[in-house]
Amino acid sequence: MTEVITPRRERSVAQRYRHSLWLLTKRDLQVRYTTSALGYVWSILDPLLMSAIYYFVFVILFNRGTLIEDPYIVFLMLALLPWTWFNGAINDMAKAFIRESKLIRSTSIPRSIWVMRITLSKGIEFLLSLPVLVVFVFITQFTKTPAHIRFDAVYTPLAIVLEAVLIVGLGLIIAPVVVFFRDLERAIKLALRLLFYATPIVYGIAKFDKHPLIKHVLDLNPLTGIMSIYRGAFFKGNLDWPAVGIAAIESVIILVIGIFMFRRNVRAVLKEL
Amino acid sequence: MAQPGMLSSAAATARKPVIVANDLGIQFKRNRRHRRSFKDLFAESSRRARPDEFWALRNINFSVQAGESVGVVGRNGQGKSTLLKLVADVMIPDEGRVSVTGGVAPLIEITGGFVDDLSVRENVFLTAGLHGMSVQEIENRFDEMISFADIGDFLDTPYKHLSSGMRVRIAFAVISRLEEPILLVDEVLAVGDRQFKEKCYARIDEMLASGRTMFFVSHSEADLLRFCTRGLYLDKGKLILDGPIQEVVDRYNADYK
Numbered sequence: 403m404t405e406v407i408t409p410r411r412e413r414s415v416a417q418r419y420r421h422s423l424w425l426l427t428k429r430d431l432q433v434r435y436t437t438s439a440l441g442y443v444w445s446i447l448d449p450l451l452m453s454a455i456y457y458f459v460f461v462i463l464f465n466r467g468t469l470i471e472d473p474y475i476v477f478l479m480l481a482l483l484p485w486t487w488f489n490g491a492i493n494d495m496a497k498a499f500i501r502e503s504k505l506i507r508s509t510s511i512p513r514s515i516w517v518m519r520i521t522l523s524k525g526i527e528f529l530l531s532l533p534v535l536v537v538f539v540f541i542t543q544f545t546k547t548p549a550h551i552r553f554d555a556v557y558t559p560l561a562i563v564l565e566a567v568l569i570v571g572l573g574l575i576i577a578p579v580v581v582f583f584r585d586l587e588r589a590i591k592l593a594l595r596l597l598f599y600a601t602p603i604v605y606g607i608a609k610f611d612k613h614p615l616i617k618h619v620l621d622l623n624p625l626t627g628i629m630s631i632y633r634g635a636f637f638k639g640n641l642d643w644p645a646v647g648i649a650a651i652e653s654v655i656i657l658v659i660g661i662f663m664f665r666r667n668v669r670a671v672l673k674e675l
Numbered sequence: 676m677a678q679p680g681m682l683s684s685a686a687a688t689a690r691k692p693v694i695v696a697n698d699l700g701i702q703f704k705r706n707r708r709h710r711r712s713f714k715d716l717f718a719e720s721s722r723r724a725r726p727d728e729f730w731a732l733r734n735i736n737f738s739v740q741a742g743e744s745v746g747v748v749g750r751n752g753q754g755k756s757t758l759l760k761l762v763a764d765v766m767i768p769d770e771g772r773v774s775v776t777g778g779v780a781p782l783i784e785i786t787g788g789f790v791d792d793l794s795v796r797e798n799v800f801l802t803a804g805l806h807g808m809s810v811q812e813i814e815n816r817f818d819e820m821i822s823f824a825d826i827g828d829f830l831d832t833p834y835k836h837l838s839s840g841m842r843v844r845i846a847f848a849v850i851s852r853l854e855e856p857i858l859l860v861d862e863v864l865a866v867g868d869r870q871f872k873e874k875c876y877a878r879i880d881e882m883l884a885s886g887r888t889m890f891f892v893s894h895s896e897a898d899l900l901r902f903c904t905r906g907l908y909l910d911k912g913k914l915i916l917d918g919p920i921q922e923v924v925d926r927y928n929a930d931y932k
Contacts, residue, residue: 418807425804433792504787509805510764510779669767673703 415512422511423518430523446531449486453478456604469605471637472547479535480636481603481629484565487528488625489594491569494520496587498577503675513668517573521566539636554634554641561631564646568624568653574660578667581674601625608639624649624656692738693776693857693888694762699735700770701757702728731757732912733770741856744889746903746920748927753909755892756861759783762890763859778807778855785846791835795826798834799849806853816852823874824848844871851878858882858889876901896924 435441453475460466461474471477498516499506506516542549580586600623607626610617620626627642627649634641705727732754739745747755760766761773763781788802799820803813821827824844829837837845860879879902883889893899899906899920906923908916916926 421807421809422805425801429790429793429801432797433790504784505805507760507765508763508781508784508787510781511805669769672766673701 419512419515423515423522426515426519427523427526430519431526434523434527442530445527446534449479449482449531450534453482456482460604467605468609471606471608473538473542473545473549475538476535476542476549476636477606477633478604479538480632481601483528483531483535484561484629484632485598485601485603485625486531487524488565488569489598490527491520491524492572492576492590492594494524495569495573495576496580496590498573499581499671499675500584506672506675513671514574514664517570517577517664521569521573524569525562525566549636551636552634552638554631555636557631557641558635560646561628564624564628564631564649564653567657568628568649571653571656571658571660574664575656578664578671581671597623597625602629602633606633606637606640607642607645608637621645621648624652691741691776693741694737694739694773694890696735696737696762696771696773698771699758699761699768699773700733701731701761701766702769703731704728730912732761732909735771735914737907737914737917739888739890741888742886743905744883744891744903746891746893746899746906746923747909748899748906748923749909750931754912755909756783758907758909759859759861759890759892775857777857778853779857779859780806780850780853780855781859782847782850783859783861785850786842789834789842789846792833794831794833795837795845796830799845802846802849803853806850807855808853812854820845820848820852823852823878825871840868840871847875847878851875851882856887858887860889861892862894896928899924 434445456478457475460470466472466474495517498520502516505511506513539549539551576586576590580590600620602620607617607620607630610620621642621644627645627647630640630642630645735758747758749755757766760783761768762775763779763783764775765781765783788805789798790801793801799817800810800813804810821830824841824847826837826841826845829841834842858879879889883902889902891899891903903920906916906918906920907914908923908927910930916923
């Protein structure tokens, strides 16, 4: 029973990268959605529950401040859903190498794939959660303050690209470093909680004129510009191009630093795993 | 790429080398178990000199011709598995380089790609895919893999519910069906019951007969003598002897038994 080794159809490096990336992303989504009947519900439960809480706190308890806009539930979700992507991805970056150490020790897949696959699978989860937003937009049509889609919605893909660049950049920095300093994982969780309030999610920046200093500080956060694009899709005066410019510059700088740090650290990471 | 000084025999120059190691070296920290903490990040600069680094492998030179079967011999911790990992490109050398022509089927931690929550079927497609097989190729060989692993009834069972023997069997079945010209084997034959072990042996024989190149790490003298024609003897991170397997095994036994 001898066989002849047939030379395999040669595939380019890029093709193999894409193929592996897609397989791993599909694996993540399969685990997420097919292993439990509530798969999809689980992935939207977190933002849904948080929305309910913030709605209760800011609209009912504090009788809405000056910084939020109506309909608040749509206003909130427009930023909370992208935040869920960012938050979930950055949290997972801390485990990108450690969780897959057996696979990394046994296959020669390009190492940056472990960062890309988290960005991609969390990004797809984000896109799959958008129908929830549509449902809420629909519901508001029967209230006193219906939400209307605006022309600025065409810029949403730009926000998605910027957010992806930012996540990949941060991931390339975080993923290798956590392998050496495991307690960094906790520091990241803490930083994310801070960042949540330093990002216009539960509030908006459109009416921040009274506090110019806070506005300037917020603008330094790349997520501020990114969120302003998402919000602009339904709310007038939210899309803030200067903030978007800052977000774009910062995201690209972080990506460049990330690529540089990742290249420098990957050799040591492989030894440590 | 080929080193003029090394390829002395006429037979070797006739065939082309598929694995070439040039001055290969890799460094490790001595106490790797000691995890650094975030706090150390700030203290680091004051004690940058790291006295606890050592060369796990250094100045390693060899080249393997297509169709050769090479066994790596040495005591524990002398760099055998590290050498295999460098060839498999799952570690990056600190010095020199290793170039491998053609695809590699790594039988190293073979169950690594398998996901507990997914079914056996999904896992087969995933792992084979990650090793570079297309969906079409996997479908063509799927039945072959399953019958080799002998787990037909468990196809749609989550991987975590398989017994440990079954897990290794399906993993071996998948990786050993990768149509790659180079085979890297690290101690996988130590697992499984005798019947399955025989099957693995037969499969490796079959692959060698079809002209594959094999790089083999084992502590079993019997396995080494059975599969390999040539041996590399590693000791204290250096390549001590590169010659016919019998000679290498004899030298190793003379040194350590």
